[in-house]
Amino acid sequence: MDATQRMVCREDIFNPLTSMGLQMASILVISHFFHLVLRALGQPGPIAQILSGLVLGPSGLSNIHKVRDFFFQASAAEYYEVFGFFCRMLFMFLIGLETNHSHVLRRLRLSSTIAYGGVIVGAIFGIAVSFFLHQQLMLNDKKKFGFVLVIMIMMAYSASPVLIRIAGDLKFATTDIGRMAIYCSLINEITCLVLFGLIISFHKNRFFRDFFLTIGVTSVVVVVNKFVAVWFNKRNRNQKYLRNPELFFMLSLLIGSSMIIEMYTSTSVISCFVIGLTFHKEGKTARTLVQKLSYCVYNFILPIYFGYLGFQFDASILGSFNSASVVIIVVLLSIGSKISGTLAACHYLNIPLNHGVFIGFCLNLKGHADLMFIGQATSSLVGWNTDTYNLLLISIVLNTMISGPVLAMLMRREEKLISQSYATLDLHHPDSELRTMACVYGPRHVSAVLSATAALSGSQTTPTIPYMLHLIELLQKRRTNVSYHELEDNELSDEEGYGGNDVLEIHDAVDVFTAATKILVHISRAVSPFSTLYEDVCSAAEDLHTSVIILPFHKHQRIDGKMESAKEGVRITNQKVLRHAPCSVGIIVERGQAGVPGFSQLLEYVSVQQVATLFFGGPDDREAVAWSKRIASHPLVNLTVIRFLSTDSSSTRNERVGDRQDVEVFMSLASLSTGNDVDNAFLNDFYNQYVTSGQVAYVEKYVNNGTETVAALMDIGDMYSLFIVGKGGRGHSPLTTGMSDWEECPELGTVGDLLASSDFNVNGSVLVVQQHRNSNKDFLDE
Known part of the structure; x- marks a missing residue:
């Protein structure tokens, strides 16, 4: 943080700040134009922002003498360094704040295996190419070992902020493969930053001081944040979000601790991520931080930061064959190491080849930490010269410029990577993750x-x-043809x-x-x-x-x-x-009698709820049973599946329970020979898996027509706190004949509308389920 001390003590502070401010504004304007053009081609935002930096940088408008003198003031470099520090601090804290550690832990084995596959192979490739680069760039032989270590880490590194931004733009951040790639990138980045910090600490002979200082400061902030966040959540309960002074206090803790770590160690990136990851995520404190930081980080900080990467790109240095060959070799080896290491790990984990290639290009994205690897933090370790710094910077930018469009192309070609994996619970395993x-x-x-x-x-x-x-x-929409002071009160509200x-x-x-x-x-x-x-x-x-x-x-x-x-x-x-x-x-139709425990008491975890799934047949009822598989595993739910069958089918039963002539029997579905074959096969599997194990009760009711169905439903109306039923899709079922004569809400289906009717006195809520339709037609009961 020496740059901070020098910056605030300058007498000519206005000119560099003006230069940096106009540069940032220009990057935002030009990147917005590129984004409008490239979005139609399916390209992510960071590519447009890097291109905007290229346009303003030495490869573009800064070739003009006056523009170069204004944008590239020597005194402004320290301001960019300080701005980079705040960028790294804020978006790593935000990434940690938005990361659910329980989800990461569930995929830790897979993610770490893939991540370390890329790290190990990337490190090997980095060691191999570092000797060639050292010779080609003619660096000091006394610092050869440090150069090898830095190139090894740079080749192994993957930038999670860049990937998260691209994943959001290409809309694969919430897919299984997308989250896997993000988790791999986070593990990769944290590992490389830890190694980088160890190298710098050992080089400066202050490992133990740096280690205990970072751990101590981070632990204090984590503990203080927990108590302060809980206290802020309890204060001012009539407010939606934290007030600005409270928000300023939370951010001051983060900024203060980061500055202390940066002043005495190499980087505070890991500390900021850990503080965000362990932050108390319940309540308005976390909501306020996520809302406020997300807007400024994703709309201002990251675009400017990506633009600054392109702004430093100087293509003039590629005029010689030697320089161009160095960049090409570094870029190809970086891509090759990530693809080969990821594919090897994916082959070990039996992950498909196309998924491995996709994750490999995700892990090849470069970003903010690469600038630290080749920046002032390693100047004493390596002894960079201007040409070496520029060539490595160009390779970092090209890696991202290549991987971004390739990811967009893979997303278009491999639509299954981002398609709806499970649009119905019928195909969804009950123990798998549900969104x-x-x-x-x-x-x-x-x-x-x-x-x-x-x-x-x-x-x-x-x-x-x-x-x-x-x-x-x-x-109503806000009027645009009047001045701000002329707007009415109800038009002044923002989002x-x-x-x-x-x-x-x-x-x-x-x-x-x-x-x-x-x-x-x-x-x-x-x-x-x-x-x-x-x-x-x-x-x-x-x-x-x-x-x-x-x-x-x-x-x-x-x-x-x-x-x-x-x-x-x-x-x-x-x-x-x-x-x-x-x-x-x-x-969901919420119903219940006053003073009687209802289904909403499930939230209080005080009483066991009786739930019934009504099955008449058809895809919607099968989907309702699929939902019931999930619900049945809840510790406070006793589930009963009630199947309604025609009385005529009772004569075909091969199994009876003694001499009972009731319409309600418990029996195995394997003996059914009537009804729809798909329904029978579906319920047969359900019976063998859930009913025989005692997890779910199964009941059959035999009726002749809709009138008897209504009577049967009235008999069980007070027995359950929730009824689950399919919307329709049953065709002309004799079991519901005549029930639609008084239908009020066709969107609930025949049975659901009856249960939700004011004239039908039931004590339970109603959950009407519709299976995903492959067409856009509105299917109603016939």
């Missing part, structure tokens, strides 16, 4: 959708990633103001849910008119690669038990989501 997205229109809907989310999370060991989308109606106090109540409910279940819910908002709100829901589900969308019913139950309609726009949005959703959809 759900619950939608709420207001606080009234939170308990119902969170109860469904908790039920789908199953056992505490089942991996679940739940998202919540707060849907807010945009009543933070949308939702009013509903946002606070929703956040409080989610915080209580997280504290009770230890399930971290990611909250976001969609602000749009009701006519297009469904597009936000479907786009979010597609981008997040969720397998389940949970919607609240547009009616709510009054104290007298009657169902009262809310805004008609809620119903229309639900209907459109059912029609266009990229995955399975569930509509």
Whole structure:
């Protein structure tokens, strides 16, 4: 941090700051133009930002004498170094804050194996090429060993911030292969930074001092952050986010500790990541930090930082054959080492070849730490000259410029890499990771959708990633033809103001849910008119690669038990989501009698809930049973699958229970010879796996027509706190004949509409499930 001390003591502080400010503004403007052009070609944002730096740098406009004198002032270099420090500090803290360590731990073996495969092979290639580079660049032989170590780390390194940004732009950050690549990059980066810090510490003979100082300062900040975050969460409960002084205090702890570590050691990058990773992620403190930092980091800091990489690119040095050959060799060996090391690890782990190639190019991205490897931190270790620094910098930029477009091309060719892996739970293994997205229109809907989310999370060991989308109606757009002071009060609200106090109540409910279940819910908002709100829901589900969308019913139950309609726009949005959703959809209807324990008490973990899955046949009912597999593993759920069959099929049964003539029997599905073959085969597998083990109860009810079906449903109406049923797709079933005559809400299907009706007195909530449709038609019960 010597640059900081020299910078603040300068008398001519204005000119360098002006130069740097205009340079940053120019990078942002030009990168935005490139992004508009390259986005149509499927290229990620960092490529456009690096290109903007190339345009402004010595290879572009800075060839003009006056432009070069203004942008490349010698006194401005220290300002860029300080700005780089704040960039590294903030986005590494943000990466740690957004990283769920439990998800990383579940994939630690796979991720570490792939990451270290690339590190080891990259280090070997780096050692091999370093001797050639040392000879070609004619460096000091006394510092040859240090040069070999630095090139070894540079070849092995992978930049996780660059990958995270590109993954977000190309929309593969939430896929299995994308998260695997990000975790590998994080492990790779932390390993290389640790090795780099050890090398610098040993070189300066201060290993123990650096080690204990970094550990001590980081531990103190982690402990202080935990207590302060909890205290801030409890203060001012009527506020959605932290106030600016509180936010400033949290960031001051981070900046202060980072400056101390930077002043006495080599880098504070790892410390910032650890502080973010261990930060208390529940409550408004973490939400405020993520919201405030995400906007400035992803929209200003990273674009400028990537642009600065290209800004330093000087193509004039490539005029000689010797220089060009050095760059080509370094770039090819870097790509080759990452691809070969990753493919070797993937072959050992039985990961497909195309996945290995994709991860290899992800790990070949270079970024901020490379500048430290070849910068002032290693000047005494290596003794860089200008030509060596420029050639290595060019190779770093070219690696990213090559890997970014290649990743975009692979994403277009290998659509399965980012396609919806499991659009239905029918094909989803109950023990595999489940991504759900619950939608709420207001606080009234939170308990119902969170109860469904908790039920789908199953056992505490089942991996679940739940998202919540707060849907807010945009009543009117701001007028653009008037001055700011002429706007009305309801037009002055920015995005933070949308939702009013509903946002606070929703956040409080989610915080209580997280504290009770230890399930971290990611909250976001969609602000749009009701006519297009469904597009936000479907786009979010597609981008997040969720397998389940949970919607609240547009009616709510009054104290007298009657169902009262809310805004008609809620119903229309639900209907459109059912029609266009990229995955399975569930509509939860919250019902119950006053004073009687309902399904929402599942959140309180105080009583066992009785849940019934009604099966009449068809794809939606099979999907409902697939949802039930997850729900059945919840420790406080007793699940019963009730299959409705025609009375005519009872005469074909090969197995009876004694002389009982009841329509309710327990039996093996292997003996069924009637009904749909697909339904029978599906339930047969379900029976053998779940019913025989005692995890789920199975009941059959025999009815002749819809009237008997209604009577049977009324008999069990008070026995269960939740009914799960498929929306429809059963064709002309005699079991539901006549039930649709009084249908009010076709989006719930025949049976779901009956259970949700005010005229049908049941004590349980209703979850209506629709299996993912391959077409955009709205399937209704016939």
